[in-house]
Amino acid sequence: TCLLKSSGRNLLISLNRQFSVSSSNNANKVAVMGASGGIGQPLSLLLKQSPLVDHLSLYDIQHTKGVGADLSHIETKAKVQAFVGQEQLHDSLAGANVVVIPAGVPRKPGMTRDDLFNVNATIVADIATAIAKVCPEALVCIISNPVNSTVPIASEIMKKHGVFSPRRILGVTTLDIVRANTFVAELKGLDVTKTSVPVVGGHSGNTIVPLLSQVSPTVQFTQEELEALTKRIQNAGTEVVEAKAGAGSATLSMAYAGARFAFSLLEALNGKQGVVECGYVAAEGLETSYFATPLLFGRQGVEKSLGVGKITDFEQKLIQVAVKELKANIEKGVKFVNEVY
Ligand code: NAI
Numbered sequence: 001t002c003l004l005k006s007s008g009r010n011l012l013i014s015l016n017r018q019f020s021v022s023s024s025n026n027a028n029k030v031a032v033m034g035a036s037g038g039i040g041q042p043l044s045l046l047l048k049q050s051p052l053v054d055h056l057s058l059y060d061i062q063h064t065k066g067v068g069a070d071l072s073h074i075e076t077k078a079k080v081q082a083f084v085g086q087e088q089l090h091d092s093l094a095g096a097n098v099v100v101i102p103a104g105v106p107r108k109p110g111m112t113r114d115d116l117f118n119v120n121a122t123i124v125a126d127i128a129t130a131i132a133k134v135c136p137e138a139l140v141c142i143i144s145n146p147v148n149s150t151v152p153i154a155s156e157i158m159k160k161h162g163v164f165s166p167r168r169i170l171g172v173t174t175l176d177i178v179r180a181n182t183f184v185a186e187l188k189g190l191d192v193t194k195t196s197v198p199v200v201g202g203h204s205g206n207t208i209v210p211l212l213s214q215v216s217p218t219v220q221f222t223q224e225e226l227e228a229l230t231k232r233i234q235n236a237g238t239e240v241v242e243a244k245a246g247a248g249s250a251t252l253s254m255a256y257a258g259a260r261f262a263f264s265l266l267e268a269l270n271g272k273q274g275v276v277e278c279g280y281v282a283a284e285g286l287e288t289s290y291f292a293t294p295l296l297f298g299r300q301g302v303e304k305s306l307g308v309g310k311i312t313d314f315e316q317k318l319i320q321v322a323v324k325e326l327k328a329n330i331e332k333g334v335k336f337v338n339e340v341y
Contacts, residue, residue, distance in 0.1 A: 139170065176208050184197050197210055294306040
């Protein structure tokens with residue numbers, strides 16, 4: 001459906017026409033937490049290029065001053081500020097209305113996203129605690145893995161501080177959509193810029209559920225194609241982890257995906273109507289308490305979930321498998337916060 005046509009993506013594609021896009025008077029301040037990392041640097045570069053960003057705040061526990069000095073020389077409007085180390089964490093968040101979090105360790109070959117839990121759970125919880133205190137109204141886009149658990153972790157922290165809203169805590173699954181669009185367009189000879197594949201569930205292996213029956217434009221797949229494509233989309237992150245052979249996971253494609261997601265949010269914050277992106281958020285009336293679906297964005301973040309729509313038996317079975325794993329991932333995150341914070 002045309003609803004899934006992303007404005008964030010269109011904006012990235014048309015960055016060169018950047019000075020004609022924004023019409024809002026609201027100043028947008030985006031904070032990138034983990035800005036010196038493999039994702040953080042190219043993501044910050046894309047954000048710096050965007051006319052939607054007035055202020056760009058970079059935070060990391062290392063190297064942010066260099067990244068900030070470097071980016072600050074680019075002739076675009078976003079004002080860059082760099083913060084380094086725990087003692088500057090709060091300052092880095094002051095006034096932010098969007099916070100993007102790619103802080104934390106990435107996978108190495110043989111690792112699952114859940115293997116990152118022990119390190120990344122604390123990183124996300126600490127950043128979420130600071131957000132709850134400094135900019136509780138900000139929209140929080142979580143990239144750090146395992147997203148299936150880090151979104152519940154950030155949400156539980158917000159609840160503990162009495163500032164939780166399901167409109168504002170979002171898990172970024174956009175890379176799954178980006179990959180699905182690319183693979184489907186390649187296979188079917190479609191124009192990739194006009195191909196749109198909704199991906200629901202979560203963001204790890206079996207919890208990634210592409211809805212290939214809802215591809216726009218309409219395409220037909222054989223059962224073999226459905227199975228092979230689904231598997232490839234679910235394991236695409238591992239393709240990159242293996243190709244990088246110990247040097248990390250997807251960074252450049254993730255930076256693109258994170259920027260696309262952030263741009264869509266910023267456009268909606270500025271008043272654009274009908275902006276839709278898939279994302280992993282607290283869900284109501286579904287089998288799990290968090291689930292990724294297409295989301296309609298508005299001036300306050302998530303306006304509503306558009307649900308999974310009409311799905312096939314094949315997709316229903318995939319969702320059943322996803323739900324089981326998601327429940328465990330969510331419970332692990334909630335338990336962590338309750339025990340440690
Ligand atoms: P990286 O190791 O290159 O960068 C991580 C950065 O986080 C480093 O600069 C590090 O100093 C910083 N950091 C560590 N602890 C911090 C703290 N307490 N506060 C602020 N910054 C801190 O890793 P990379 O490749 O950028 O990946 C980051 C995360 O994104 C990983 O957890 C990875 O699994 C995840 N990821 C998520 C994807 C998604 O689709 N949602 C796709 C790819 C990666």
